[in-house]
Amino acid sequence: MKSVAVLTSGGDAPGMNAAIRSVVRCGITKGWSMYGVTNGFAGLIVDNIRPIGTRDVGGILQKGGTILGSARSEEFFTEDGQRKAIRNLRRMGIDALVVIGGNGSQTGNYELHKLGFPVTGIPSTIDNDICGTEMAIGVDTAMNIALEAIDRLKVTASSHQRAFLIEVMGRNCGYIALMSGIAGGAEFIVIPEIEISPEEVAESLQLAYEHGKAHAIIVVAEGAKYNADALIAYFQKHEERWGFKIRATILGHVQRGGAPGAFDRILASRFGNGAVEAIAREEYGVLVGLNNGAVTTTPLEAIIGKTKTISTEMVELARLLD
Amino acid sequence: MKSVAVLTSGGDAPGMNAAIRSVVRCGITKGWSMYGVTNGFAGLIVDNIRPIGTRDVGGILQKGGTILGSARSEEFFTEDGQRKAIRNLRRMGIDALVVIGGNGSQTGNYELHKLGFPVTGIPSTIDNDICGTEMAIGVDTAMNIALEAIDRLKVTASSHQRAFLIEVMGRNCGYIALMSGIAGGAEFIVIPEIEISPEEVAESLQLAYEHGKAHAIIVVAEGAKYNADALIAYFQKHEERWGFKIRATILGHVQRGGAPGAFDRILASRFGNGAVEAIAREEYGVLVGLNNGAVTTTPLEAIIGKTKTISTEMVELARLLD
Amino acid sequence: MKSVAVLTSGGDAPGMNAAIRSVVRCGITKGWSMYGVTNGFAGLIVDNIRPIGTRDVGGILQKGGTILGSARSEEFFTEDGQRKAIRNLRRMGIDALVVIGGNGSQTGNYELHKLGFPVTGIPSTIDNDICGTEMAIGVDTAMNIALEAIDRLKVTASSHQRAFLIEVMGRNCGYIALMSGIAGGAEFIVIPEIEISPEEVAESLQLAYEHGKAHAIIVVAEGAKYNADALIAYFQKHEERWGFKIRATILGHVQRGGAPGAFDRILASRFGNGAVEAIAREEYGVLVGLNNGAVTTTPLEAIIGKTKTISTEMVELARLLD
Amino acid sequence: MKSVAVLTSGGDAPGMNAAIRSVVRCGITKGWSMYGVTNGFAGLIVDNIRPIGTRDVGGILQKGGTILGSARSEEFFTEDGQRKAIRNLRRMGIDALVVIGGNGSQTGNYELHKLGFPVTGIPSTIDNDICGTEMAIGVDTAMNIALEAIDRLKVTASSHQRAFLIEVMGRNCGYIALMSGIAGGAEFIVIPEIEISPEEVAESLQLAYEHGKAHAIIVVAEGAKYNADALIAYFQKHEERWGFKIRATILGHVQRGGAPGAFDRILASRFGNGAVEAIAREEYGVLVGLNNGAVTTTPLEAIIGKTKTISTEMVELARLLD
Known part of the structure; x- marks a missing residue:
């Protein structure tokens, strides 16, 4: 008792x-x-x-x-x-x-x-x-809310020479971004655990268009160095060079709510x-x-003070299926 | 034929x-x-x-x-x-x-x-x-997607002394913001058709807390003078005065996608x-x-070149039910 | 006061x-x-x-x-x-x-x-x-829940020589069945207001297959003379004649729940x-x-004791778009 | 190659x-x-x-x-x-x-x-x-579709002295029924792997009402001996003894469709x-x-010809949380 x-x-x-x-x-x-x-x-x-x-x-x-x-x-x-x-x-x-x-x-x-x-x-x-x-x-519920948003962006992204960026939660962890990006078939996933340059993002989008893809979705973790704000600023500055505009969705706390x-x-x-x-x-x-x-x-x-590492199997899978 | x-x-x-x-x-x-x-x-x-x-x-x-x-x-x-x-x-x-x-x-x-x-x-x-x-x-589908996001924000908003702001589409028209705001029970709705000051928004949120409301949701039309960017900037500048932080969701093209x-x-x-x-x-x-x-x-x-006006019945209803 | x-x-x-x-x-x-x-x-x-x-x-x-x-x-x-x-x-x-x-x-x-x-x-x-x-x-919410179920049936119905039947609510009124049937692209809609024979249903399904349709969905109002039970019994009895099996979904009170x-x-x-x-x-x-x-x-x-009639525009539309 | x-x-x-x-x-x-x-x-x-x-x-x-x-x-x-x-x-x-x-x-x-x-x-x-x-x-998607239906039944079940029964798929396996039943907080779960009598179901519902529960949901696997048809027949026959009516939902192939x-x-x-x-x-x-x-x-x-057993941890959990 x-x-x-x-x-x-x-x-x-x-x-x-x-x-x-x-x-x-x-x-x-x-x-x-x-x-x-x-x-x-x-x-x-x-x-x-x-x-x-x-x-x-x-x-x-x-x-x-x-x-x-x-x-x-x-x-x-x-x-x-x-x-x-x-x-x-x-x-x-x-x-x-x-x-x-x-x-x-x-x-x-x-x-x-x-x-x-x-x-x-x-x-x-x-x-x-x-x-x-x-x-x-x-985690599973938040990931599915992010995925639902990515799915909807894909529907509307299919007609225009435009890239869509969606920033998801996760603090310093790229888990939601990586998993919802794989599940949503994103063209590029930006996570805090892997350093990238905005040029790599831009080149990847360009490649997607050259390969005849009808859409280009970038999933960005809020904790990444190049988060939504940083990437939007970059693409605004270099719009002439890359030739496409970025439209952004910031999901925010919507991911925490819901059943x-x-x-x-x-x-x-x-x-x-x-x-x-x-x-x-x-x-x-x-x-x-x-x-x-x-x-x-x-x-x-x-476990206190330890940092969880991102799954290399999943990082590989994201590359394979892009 | x-x-x-x-x-x-x-x-x-x-x-x-x-x-x-x-x-x-x-x-x-x-x-x-x-x-x-x-x-x-x-x-x-x-x-x-x-x-x-x-x-x-x-x-x-x-x-x-x-x-x-x-x-x-x-x-x-x-x-x-x-x-x-x-x-x-x-x-x-x-x-x-x-x-x-x-x-x-x-x-x-x-x-x-x-x-x-x-x-x-x-x-x-x-x-x-x-x-x-x-x-x-x-319109109906986009309004329901906005509403679903507002519903989710409400769930998570119920624990903290924090205001949540969600920017929805509509260009120069406040229809989606007004209707999803009424349907979602927003504390404040900002639309292009009705001029407001950020002070009014802040006072309204303060009042909501004083009345014991567990959450404060502001729905903002993208075409309003005080859209998400403008309101976030205002609340950052005046955080000490009002005492609450604003967390923002920008729904973007998610509203266009989906079935x-x-x-x-x-x-x-x-x-x-x-x-x-x-x-x-x-x-x-x-x-x-x-x-x-x-x-x-x-x-x-x-109809070409004409501007649709917002329903006064709905504007009244938003005030009544707040 | x-x-x-x-x-x-x-x-x-x-x-x-x-x-x-x-x-x-x-x-x-x-x-x-x-x-x-x-x-x-x-x-x-x-x-x-x-x-x-x-x-x-x-x-x-x-x-x-x-x-x-x-x-x-x-x-x-x-x-x-x-x-x-x-x-x-x-x-x-x-x-x-x-x-x-x-x-x-x-x-x-x-x-x-x-x-x-x-x-x-x-x-x-x-x-x-x-x-x-x-x-x-x-009504609108119940109709959308019925529609969601019809959409899901369509996905799974696309591979087999099978008819799917879904019974929706409405008592003696065919409104939900008619509207969700139109919105869902049903092959046949059975409502209390319009008398049909099970042979008509069967012929319509046969025609759908002959026209190369990948699926056959019948939406049935619970109050129709040939509701789910009656139609299932008919098709079981006459399976050899028509050559397809009916799989049934009874939505029931699921339509009343939900947000x-x-x-x-x-x-x-x-x-x-x-x-x-x-x-x-x-x-x-x-x-x-x-x-x-x-x-x-x-x-x-x-209004007490009066019976609402079904919209002839909608009945026509169901026929046109089938 | x-x-x-x-x-x-x-x-x-x-x-x-x-x-x-x-x-x-x-x-x-x-x-x-x-x-x-x-x-x-x-x-x-x-x-x-x-x-x-x-x-x-x-x-x-x-x-x-x-x-x-x-x-x-x-x-x-x-x-x-x-x-x-x-x-x-x-x-x-x-x-x-x-x-x-x-x-x-x-x-x-x-x-x-x-x-x-x-x-x-x-x-x-x-x-x-x-x-x-x-x-x-x-499995995960089908389980979530079943769960969504259970959630909706719960909303509507909260006002009446009525039991709601929902039959889910799974052939001879009770997995979906057991898991969606736990996740949905069902009062009783009937699966093929565990033999029960309809009296046990009825007693369990009666107990739920005596304990002040506002609803009574029974989740039944299609492959159970007492599936929807059998239980509905039982409760119709013994309505006077138990005093409540059963309303049934048969989800059917709706569980296979959807994203x-x-x-x-x-x-x-x-x-x-x-x-x-x-x-x-x-x-x-x-x-x-x-x-x-x-x-x-x-x-x-x-693995060919082998039968998967149901998790005893989950069967226990269903009992604990009822």
């Missing part, structure tokens, strides 16, 4: 609610008392911790965002803030905390662990830049169960993850 | 293919010979006019873009070019031409009419800025039939349109 | 929530007190009437279903039940009632009107079988405002509706 | 076109001559084998169905037919064949292998019932490359697959 609290932290990702629901229901099945923390770590500090039951998490599986809210907390970045959070958790009789969030959130989680509070992490970020899992919650797809709901459900099982066997300070198709746990210390 | 050619011109709009299909099939049902012109008016000049049959327009009803293509033609803007176009049409034995397109395209169409060639127009533009019809082909919805397919099918019926009764120089629920015709001379 | 209650009744339709929101917010803008009734007429009888404010209807615009609920009430079909409903409304000080619903619901509404209680109706039913309006709330599209949200918003304006001018016993593009009112007595 | 032919066989699955494109483009990158076979094994017998180039597979990545077509061939099930197929392949100078299809198709493929022709298989079936791979092409999602396009792209690489190293008689996140090959003889 345990008391377990769950919170969501950092940028929201489709599937966070499915993870909350799974943690709560799997915990209740074990006979535990479950608690929800409002507004992430900030909620720990102001003692916003309340019991949460089976029906409270009904009807949220299919919803984007997070019913628990998420907020940034300056205070939590200090040790004083962290200790205050732990005091509040202990006063409520909480035995363990589950943190659903990305890199920054798991770093905060790790701080609590180092201060001796039992924690588990569930990776959730559309950027897929967190180590210890092949896929984080939200999670089947993959994210199932992944979140598995991760929620995985976190509860880890707590049941009192395995703390770990991140639940998906590795080789199975739900695993990895010590937080092994 | 007539020979009739059809072309698409200007920016593509979802439903253009449904209109082509309808013109071709309704014409063939009358026993006519039907012709398709490739790449709009440019195709008339280079004599790109070919017979088109029932099966050629099979499987295109649900597709965005235009199978006939569309291109700009400098030459067609000269009287020489127009006369060349008419010579080519006459040499092929074409009795009448159907032009599917927006304001610019119908202006070109009207030039042919003034030079004595029998023409009919079908209004097609996502901007809904063409007079003589309440709705042009493509046409039911409304656009049916409207296009009705317009195609309407154009064929007008030709059958040798009523030329007109634009087919939707007025008071019925398919009508309006002389091109009555 | 008035007190106005709103309820939803009958089958749910996408856009009902948008109508509730519009009634509530437009009423509050006038300085009125607004009330929500839970579970339709049943809620009137058990006195389930509560104040409803601006924020209560926040975040519901984009949601299907109805936040007020809907339920059948045997008791309300009796005059005793109706008088009890009116007593409860009067005890709460309610001056007028807005009923959002279809034919059956507006008939109930009319009973209250005849007993002297001031009422207004807003037409809402995916079947589009209610007189006094060209379009009811929910309302732009058209339904705007229509519902306009109808809500129209109902409030009718009450403001104390015009009671009417149904708000859309006619010739404008929001109108029609006396309930003029 | 090799000559390689590719065909699609059996039921179509979203992503088949992406696989064709990948096989063709990866082969051409290696300098090989690529051939496309029309209408599956039937095309081999009638010698419907033609060169296929990079541009022939342009614009198909996002399309459901198969541009190569698929058909059943009685003749191919005989050794004579198979030898004829091999003669035709050899006469065209084909060195290896890639077969994209499900269990039945790979069985046919294995026959060619046993007769000495070099083959590779790519698993493609929405049923996910083929061994040697965790996921077949088409493939990101997962299926990427999986298909990887499998296409995997097949080409297997041929490059002259590893024949194998099925390309996804195992532990990596593209693998498994001898066809190890």
Whole structure:
């Protein structure tokens, strides 16, 4: 019989609610008392911790965002803030905390662990830049929203001597750009992990036209050196040289919204169960993850501060299929 | 027994293919010979006019873009070019031409009419800025794509003290912005037809937060004086004063792509039939349109150069429901 | 200064929530007190009437279903039940009632009107079988869900000598079947308003194959004499004669769910405002509706018990474009 | 330098076109001559084998169905037919064949292998019932279409004392039903792998209502003993005992159509490359697959006739989260 609290932290990702629901229901099945923390770590500090039951998490599986809210907390970045959070958790009789969030959130989680509070992490970020899992919650849905936009651009791009550029999210990680670019059949994909020059982009578009392609789509990760702003500026300056105009779409937060797809709901459900099982066997300070198709746990210390590398198989595939 | 050619011109709009299909099939049902012109008016000049049959327009009803293509033609803007176009049409034995397109395209169409060639127009533009019809082909689909993006922004906007801005298409017309803003429950809608100051936008967002709204969405028409670029610049400059950051989505051509919805397919099918019926009764120089629920015709001379006004009922509704 | 209650009744339709929101917010803008009734007429009888404010209807615009609920009430079909409903409304000080619903619901509404209680109706039913309006709330969304299914069937139907049948909703009205059939390019559309024999369906499919069509889609209204069950039975019995198998999809209530599209949200918003304006001018016993593009009112007595006829223009169009 | 032919066989699955494109483009990158076979094994017998180039597979990545077509061939099930197929392949100078299809198709493929022709298989079936791979092409997309329908049912189911039943595809495999049921939060999932009685279903629904659930959704695999027909018959017979009506949706082939999602396009792209690489190293008689996140090959003889078992982790999860 345990008391377990769950919170969501950092940028929201489709599937966070499915993870909350799974943690709560799997915990209740074990006979535990479950608690929800409002507004992430900030909620720990102001003692916003309340019991949460089976029906409270009904009807949220299919919803984007997070019913628990998420907020940034300056205070939590200090040790004083962290200790205050732990005091509040202990006063409520909480035995363990589950943190659903990305890199920054798991770093905060790790701080609590180092201060001796039992924690588990569930990776959730559309950027897929967190180590210890092949896929984080939200990635698949965000990738499909980006892909839908690319598909639509392709339809309209087929008539004009024009290049279309679409900037997608991912911070310093090119995962969404690379994968949606492959899935969308982009002519060029610009990611932070691989340095390119704007001339290479331009030459590639020119080649596409020479090969009789009816459209030219460039997918750009927001974190790339040559992101949308930089490439638009380049093509404006060199319009005469290359002879085509760039029309841009900036998807922005549209990628975070929307209903999670089947993959994210199932992944979140598995991760929620995985976190509860880890707590049941009192395995703390770990991140639940998906590795080789199975739900695993990895010590937080092994993943904090690490950078996920981009798959060379996928980079190769992008080149092959262009 | 007539020979009739059809072309698409200007920016593509979802439903253009449904209109082509309808013109071709309704014409063939009358026993006519039907012709398709490739790449709009440019195709008339280079004599790109070919017979088109029932099966050629099979499987295109649900597709965005235009199978006939569309291109700009400098030459067609000269009287020489127009006369060349008419010579080519006459040499092929074409009795009448159907032009599917927006304001610019119908202006070109009207030039042919003034030079004595029998023409009919079908209004097609996502901007809904063409007079003589309440709705042009493509508007409903583009509006729904904008709405889907607004819905997704709302989901993610619900957790942060942040304003989200989304710029939608429409050239100098605020229709898509106004209608998708009402349908999406936007806190503020910026359209070219109504002058506002960035201070008004900022005050409105502040009010929304004070009233306990969980999100603040601003929908901006690309043609407004304070479009995305201008508003972002304003809020960056005055961040301290207002205290919130603006995150922007620029939808761009994504709104033109995608499959046409039911409304656009049916409207296009009705317009195609309407154009064929007008030709059958040798009523030329007109634009087919939707007025008071019925398919009508309006002389091109009555609509060329006119500006459509925005509905005051809708502007009122936006204020009421905010 | 008035007190106005709103309820939803009958089958749910996408856009009902948008109508509730519009009634509530437009009423509050006038300085009125607004009330929500839970579970339709049943809620009137058990006195389930509560104040409803601006924020209560926040975040519901984009949601299907109805936040007020809907339920059948045997008791309300009796005059005793109706008088009890009116007593409860009067005890709460309610001056007028807005009923959002279809034919059956507006008939109930009319009973209250005849007993002297001031009422207004807003037409809402995916079947589009209610007189006094060209379009009811929910029709456009339901039609697009049916269309999406037809589009998907077409993709898979393109390889086999097989006919696909899809049964859509509409009770005794063929509107959804006819319109989604036209928009989807169906080979045959079966509606209650037009009698056909299964032989005609079979011959039409055979003709489609002879003409080289890659697929054969039959759209059937649930209320047709030869609905899915009847046609499947026929083709099973006569498989040898016609040589093709029928594969069936029964869409069912899937058509009622999902988020309302732009058209339904705007229509519902306009109808809500129209109902409030009718009450403001104390015009009671009417149904708000859309006619010739404008929001109108029609006396309930003029529409109760009437049957809406199917558009001959559309029936013609279906034949022309097949 | 090799000559390689590719065909699609059996039921179509979203992503088949992406696989064709990948096989063709990866082969051409290696300098090989690529051939496309029309209408599956039937095309081999009638010698419907033609060169296929990079541009022939342009614009198909996002399309459901198969541009190569698929058909059943009685003749191919005989050794004579198979030898004829091999003669035709050899006469065209084909060195290896890639077969994209499900269990039945790979069985046919294995026959060619046993007769000495070099083959590779790519698993493609929405049923996910083929061994040697965790996921077949088409499963993820079909699962998401089923999920979308379940989500919509949930919206409309929230007001009535009614149970909604949805029958999904999968032949004798419960994968789609189980996964879409978990992702959709179904109250009961009926799959062929686990025997249940209709009483269990009824009791489960009753329990859901007693627990205050607003809806009751049953997801049923078409191959279960108690499929839609059987359950509807049961509940009609025992309506008085249980007190609720069942409303049914039969999704049917709608699940096969539609555009493939990101997962299926990427999986298909990887499998296409995997097949080409297997041929490059002259590893024949194998099925390309996804195992532990990596593209693998498994001898066809190890998977033919085997039955894939359902994941116990998922069955457990369905129970936990109900």
